[in-house]
Amino acid sequence: DIQMTQSPSSLSASVGDRVTITCRASRGINIFLAWYQQKPGKVPKIIISEASTLHSGVPSRFSGSGSGTDFTLTISSLQPEDAGTYFCQKYNTAPLTFGGGTKVEIK
Amino acid sequence: EVQLLESGGGLVQPGKSLRLSCVASGFNFDDYAMHWIRQAPGKGLEWVSGISWNSRDIDYGKSVRGRFVISRDNAKNSLFLQMNSLRVEDTAFYFCTRSAAFYFSDYWGQGVLVTVSS
Numbered sequence: 001d002i003q004m005t006q007s008p009s010s011l012s013a014s015v016g017d018r019v020t021i022t023c024r025a026s027r028g029i030n031i032f033l034a035w036y037q038q039k040p041g042k043v044p045k046i047i048i049s050e051a052s053t054l055h056s057g058v059p060s061r062f063s064g065s066g067s068g069t070d071f072t073l074t075i076s077s078l079q080p081e082d083a084g085t086y087f088c089q090k091y092n093t094a095p096l097t098f099g100g101g102t103k104v105e106i107k
Numbered sequence: 108e109v110q111l112l113e114s115g116g117g118l119v120q121p122g123k124s125l126r127l128s129c130v131a132s133g134f135n136f137d138d139y140a141m142h143w144i145r146q147a148p149g150k151g152l153e154w155v156s157g158i159s160w161n162s163r164d165i166d167y168g169k170s171v172r173g174r175f176v177i178s179r180d181n182a183k184n185s186l187f188l189q190m191n192s193l194r195v196e197d198t199a200f201y202f203c204t205r206s207a208a209f210y211f212s213d214y215w216g217q218g219v220l221v222t223v224s225s
Contacts, residue, residue: 001169034211036152043202043215044152055213087152091210094166096142096154 002027004090006099014107019075021102023088028068032092035064035073039084048073080106109133109214111203116219123193129186129203129216137161137181140206143188145199146218155201156188157209164209171197193223 003026013019023033031051036044046055048064051071061076075082083106088099115127127143143155156167156177165177176189186203200220204212 032210036212038152043217044212045215046211046213049211085151089152089154089211091206094157094209095168096157096209096211098152098154101151 001095002029002090002093002097004088004097004099006086006088006102008102009100010103010105012105012107013078015078015080017078019078019082019104021073021086021104023066023071023073023099025069025071025090029090029092031067032090033064033066033071034089034091036087036089037082037084038087042084044087075104078104078106082106109205111205111214111216113201113203113216113219116201116221118222118224119193120225121193121195121223124189124191125193125221127188127190127201127203127219127221131184131186131203131205134205136184140164140209141179141186142204142206142212143177143186144202144204144212144215145197145221146202147196147199150199153199157206158186159209166209190221193221195223197221198223 005024033051035048038044047058052064085101085103110132113129142157158177174192178187200218202218203216205214
């Protein structure tokens with residue numbers, strides 16, 4: 001099975017900072033990658049699919065890129081409401097494996 | 108409005124069985140694949156199982172294959188997860204989710220807690 005590795009596992013940044021989270025697949029998955037945001041005590045929410053397609057209602061400061069094995073989620077200007085944990089998920093074939101998550105804290 | 112409502116969670120002893128249900132509303136249930144995704148308290152997300160709209164495609168995560176069975180009843184807009192031979196490590200919140208084809212989950216239920224303990 002393909003493994004998904006996220007880094008870093010946690011980060012702390014200031015409001016206005018540019019934040020980058022990476023997700024690496026152990027084998028190529030084309031662009032079949034999604035990113036989810038989970039705020040504390042809440043259900044995960046899809047923010048990006050097909051590696052770079054922003055979902056409706058998601059602020060434009062979020063962007064995704066990559067294909068094959070290496071993917072990136074970028075928050076161009078971190079806001080207080082962006083605190084939470086971010087997960088990547090592959091969906092080219094089952095199993096639809098998640099990365100381990102990246103916890104984003106605001107300094 | 109899309110709604111997914113899970114039920115059936117609770118406390119169960121190791122080795123026993125439990126059946127989760129998820130009732131969907133607000134969309135054409137038989138147009139979508141459905142999944143179960145779990146999250147142990149304070150931990151990450153783990154895809155458990157998925158089923159296509161017509162039940163022809165079914166798959167499981169490695170940790171539950173052979174113990175859990177996913178099914179659906181399109182006439183009742185319902186998704187099920189029969190969990191057998193439960194282990195302590197199956198303790199988690201179980202989320203019912205919707206996806207187009209066998210893709211990412213665009214809607215999630217609120218989750219139901221399953222606790223496996225003696």
